[in-house]
Amino acid sequence: MLDLEMVRRDFPILSRHVNGKPLVYLDNGASAQKPQVVIDAMSQAYSQEYANVHRGLHYLSNLATDNYERVRGIVAQFLGAARENEIILNSGATEGINMVAYGWAMPRMQAGDEIILSIMEHHANIVPWHFLRERQGVVIKWVDVDSTGALDPEKVLAAITPRTKLIAVTHCSNVLGTLVDVAAICAGARAYGVPVLVDGSQAAVHMPINVQQIGCDFYAVTGHKLYGPSGSGAIYVHQDRMAEMRPFMGGGDMIREVTRDTVIYNNPPMKFEAGTPGIVQTIGLGVALDYMTGLGMANIAAHEKQLRDYARTRLDGLNWITVQGTTPDKAPIFSFSMQGAAHAHDISTILDKKGVAVRAGQHCTGPLMASLGLNATCRASFGLYNTNAEVDVLIDALELAHDLLS
Numbered sequence: 001m002l003d004l005e006m007v008r009r010d011f012p013i014l015s016r017h018v019n020g021k022p023l024v025y026l027d028n029g030a031s032a033q034k035p036q037v038v039i040d041a042m043s044q045a046y047s048q049e050y051a052n053v054h055r056g057l058h059y060l061s062n063l064a065t066d067n068y069e070r071v072r073g074i075v076a077q078f079l080g081a082a083r084e085n086e087i088i089l090n091s092g093a094t095e096g097i098n099m100v101a102y103g104w105a106m107p108r109m110q111a112g113d114e115i116i117l118s119i120m121e122h123h124a125n126i127v128p129w130h131f132l133r134e135r136q137g138v139v140i141k142w143v144d145v146d147s148t149g150a151l152d153p154e155k156v157l158a159a160i161t162p163r164t165k166l167i168a169v170t171h172c173s174n175v176l177g178t179l180v181d182v183a184a185i186c187a188g189a190r191a192y193g194v195p196v197l198v199d200g201s202q203a204a205v206h207m208p209i210n211v212q213q214i215g216c217d218f219y220a221v222t223g224h225k226l227y228g229p230s231g232s233g234a235i236y237v238h239q240d241r242m243a244e245m246r247p248f249m250g251g252g253d254m255i256r257e258v259t260r261d262t263v264i265y266n267n268p269p270m271k272f273e274a275g276t277p278g279i280v281q282t283i284g285l286g287v288a289l290d291y292m293t294g295l296g297m298a299n300i301a302a303h304e305k306q307l308r309d310y311a312r313t314r315l316d317g318l319n320w321i322t323v324q325g326t327t328p329d330k331a332p333i334f335s336f337s338m339q340g341a342a343h344a345h346d347i348s349t350i351l352d353k354k355g356v357a358v359r360a361g362q363h364c365t366g367p368l369m370a371s372l373g374l375n376a377t378c379r380a381s382f383g384l385y386n387t388n389a390e391v392d393v394l395i396d397a398l399e400l401a402h403d404l405l406s
Contacts, residue, residue, distance in 0.1 A: 021355025029381030111137025176325025
């Protein structure tokens with residue numbers, strides 16, 4: 001079990017006030033707060049240990065390189081990858097998915113080939129595939145969720161045809177909180193020879209991940225949602241898929257030799273890491289993952305399950321609130337709307353006056369919002385440091401909003 005008082009002391013921002021009220025931070029689905037150990041590690045890296053990485057012969061460059069490259073192993077262990085060289089370090093899941101689109105999918109797909117997406121996907125796992133639709137005539141096939149927000153793996157597999165070249169699916173919806181049985185999708189797709197990309201941006205922060213057990217070909221994560229710095233992230237790429245990829249970006253580090261007439265590329269994963277990376281951001285990501293591992297992902301999951309159930313019970317007690325996504329095993333993510341003319345932006349503004357930070361809008365999920373018939377929702381997304389008492393503050397603030405807007 002988590003010692004919540006100790007955990008909350010690890011995050012300095014949680015002690016501040018907003019609009020004269022104690023901060024209740026429920027926007028973790030957008031970006032999580034950072035523990036002091038991450039802040040300290042980044043300060044140490046900049047103030048005492050900074051230099052450019054790779055190829056340097058001096059002490060600071062070697063030190064920075066060791067600190068940076070150590071993170072590759074940390075990410076591999078965190079995701080349950082078999083090999084460190086199956087981890088490509090980057091700026092986040094958006095870059096990782098775009099790398100797959102440009103480096104793996106574009107050279108392999110022709111007009112009429114198909115990519116299967118769920119209706120729940122974040123724009124980061126939609127727009128890169130639209131590039132292929134616009135430029136190469138690739139067809140995007142959509143799979144809907146049921147009335148609870150659940151995605152049936154069999155419906156995904158039933159969409160496969162001889163022209164299907166990729167399934168790209170979220171592990172956890174950032175709006176509905178739906179957890180997707182990606183292992184079942186991967187197992188079924190493998191029988192058809194169809195690779196699967198999993199967007200793990202939301203899932204990896206809430207539960208233990210093992211890409212070998214999932215059986216996916218690609219698994220993308222984002223550092224700033226994992227209590228790490230913005231501008232950090234990684235993507236797992238199975239060695240067989242990595243061997244099929246061409247470089248996404250060109251520059252330093254990803255080459256071994258450049259002449260007037262030829263380029264010899266570096267070995268993977270360096271082949272896919274062009275230019276000076278986010279050195280300090282990546283070091284901070286490694287510290288954040290170590291912090292989560294130290295708490296225990298099973299402990300985090302157990303705490304958040306209890307928190308989810310309590311929040312669900314309290315929200316269910318408000319008969320003028322409609323929650324989108326009601327699967328019983330969902331992540332602690334609650335998107336909701338209020339009966340009447342209350343707009344999500346107005347609700348969010350009132351909650352902010354009570355110190356409660358939530359997200360309002362479409363949450364970068366235009367197709368899902370259209371399928372739900374909604375222009376916008378509020379979203380309260382919980383993290384490892386949130387408490388039942390903060391759920392109560394949210395409920396009190398919602399009751400105030402209802403009184404003011406009804």
